[in-house]
Amino acid sequence: MNHAPDPVLAAARWQPASRPGLLPRQAIRSLVERGCLRAAVPLDDAQFQPASLDLRLGAYAYRVRASFLPGARSRVEDKLEALQWERIDLSGGAIFERGCVYVVELSERLDLPAHVSAAANPKSSTGRLDVFTRLITDRSEAFDAVEPGYSGPLYAEVSPRTFSIKVRQGTRLNQIRFRQHGRGADEAGTLGDQALRELHARSPLVDADELAVRNGLVLRIELGGLGPQNLVGYRAQRHTDVIDVERIGGYRPEDFWEPIPARPDARLILDPNEFYILASKERLHIPPHLAAEMVPIDPAMGEFRVHYAGFFDPGFGYAPSGHPGSRAVMEVRSHEVPFNLEDGQMVCRLAYEQMAEEPDALYGAIGTSNYQGQALKLSKQFIQP
Incomplete structure (x- = not known):
């Protein structure tokens, strides 16, 4: 159930980083520990990147006629009821056909403090497969942007442009990064x-x-x-x-x-x-x-x-x-x-x-760094020369 954010409660359970800026992975872990970032399925360590978190597809996808934004007064769920064409169970895997638009509720949801916002983008491998992916939140008027203090679910709009793809519950197509805001002149x-x-x-x-x-x-x-x-x-x-x-x-x-x-x-x-x-x-x-x-x-x-x-x-x-x-x-x-x-x-x-702080592990030092030292490289799904 969605609920309005409580700035006092959020501030009490969130310990800010040392300065404004993007939060490193250790601060993202703190968001989890403080209940500001939750998931239907426990988070996997491989989701934590140096300055972002991989998001996972949930149990069901909805094939819709067109892309949409809910607007300032609506929830994504309300729009899906009007636009839904077909509900697809992702637990055993499903095909997302190229040229079609799908909306998937993600496993993760947010209850952000009043001074933390977020932004999303496709993962590198997703972009290299020409899969168009954007984040949607309730009562939003822009893709891939999460307002400070947002409390509610997260959704991914997924539209393969060139290749049809097979996905399943838990597949990671996009990632989110968190930004701590300062006050006045100290804003990063x-x-x-x-x-x-x-x-x-x-x-x-x-x-x-x-x-x-x-x-x-x-x-x-x-x-x-x-x-x-x-x-x-x-x-x-x-x-x-x-x-x-x-x-x-x-x-x-x-x-x-x-x-x-x-x-x-x-x-x-x-x-x-x-x-x-x-x-x-x-x-x-x-x-x-x-x-x-x-x-x-x-x-x-x-x-x-x-x-x-x-x-x-x-x-x-x-x-x-x-x-x-x-x-x-x-x-x-x-x-x-x-x-x-x-x-x-x-x-x-x-x-x-x-960065608000340097991350406790850099890209290239974690097991999911697939593109360190790359030149001209296709996505990780392909045999590399």
């Missing part, structure tokens, strides 16, 4: 360009002497060729078998993807509505006290989308001993018209945000 926010330059001078954020910034760190596309096959990316095939998202390393890439070799002119023309996996020219180093999110660089620069799952945990590509870093892998789709990309072209940017 994203780092400005000058702060990024100064940080890069002390500890490189990318493997380049100069930092390209434009309201965040600019990323450029790699079209010169990577690896022994000199590839620049992969284009998804349109008619393939179903992908079981729990089957790790179980599929041959050639059954689902067309490799794209580098061209002598180092360019690539994106076909409208085709789905591509490409990589950044830069290798990233996300330091322990920061996390980063990939955001569009400027809609006026091209009608294409360059990310679905663009959150980078502290420690991604980072090591004090001079690790070479990890490229950002991008899920790319052109809209309406063909679009020409050239090697080194700006395609997106990273917005960096302070």
Whole structure:
């Protein structure tokens, strides 16, 4: 049963981190211990990432006619009654067909303190399968955003775009991160360009002497060729078998993807509505006290989308001993018209945000770090070369 948040009770059972910013995994565990984050099924240790928590599908999915937001006065459950087409039992596994929209109540629910908000995004593997996933809450007017003090259930909207997928109760498709808010001048926010330059001078954020910034760190596309096959990316095939998202390393890439070799002119023309996996020219180093999110660089620069799952945990590509870093892998789709990309072209940017505390384990040091040190890499469901 939903109930209004009690700020006094929430504050009494929540011990804040040392400063405003994104909460690390140990603080997320504290949310669980204090009852601010609960689950129908006990949380698994593998769900805790350095700065986020993996969310799990619940027992039932609802196939609906269209995507929706409940609005400021409605619950998701109320909207489902009007839009529901079919209820699907996920306990034994079920197929989510491409082109269809599903809403699933998640196992986790929240009772947040008044000064803690949350935001969600697809997991990296979800984005690389072209599965469109967004978080919905009761009485919300925006996807993937949870207001401070929210008390209630969480839902995932899931819409496979290219491949039909098999999921089951407990499947993890998206993740949530929590933000502690300060008061007045001590409120944390994203780092400005000058702060990024100064940080890069002390500890490189990318493997380049100069930092390209434009309201965040600019990323450029790699079209010169990577690896022994000199590839620049992969284009998804349109008619393939179903992908079981729990089957790790179980599929041959050639059954689902067309490799794209580098061209002598180092360019690539994106076909409208085709789905591509490409990589950044830069290798990233996300330091322990920061996390980063990939955001569009400027809609006026091209009608294409360059990310679905663009959150980078502290420690991604980072090591004090001079690790070479990890490229950002991008899920790319052109809209309406063909679009020409050239090697080194700006395609997106990273917005960096302070952690409230450094996490007790960094990305790359936990067992679920599937993409540390990556170059051009498909999702974990595929056999890796």
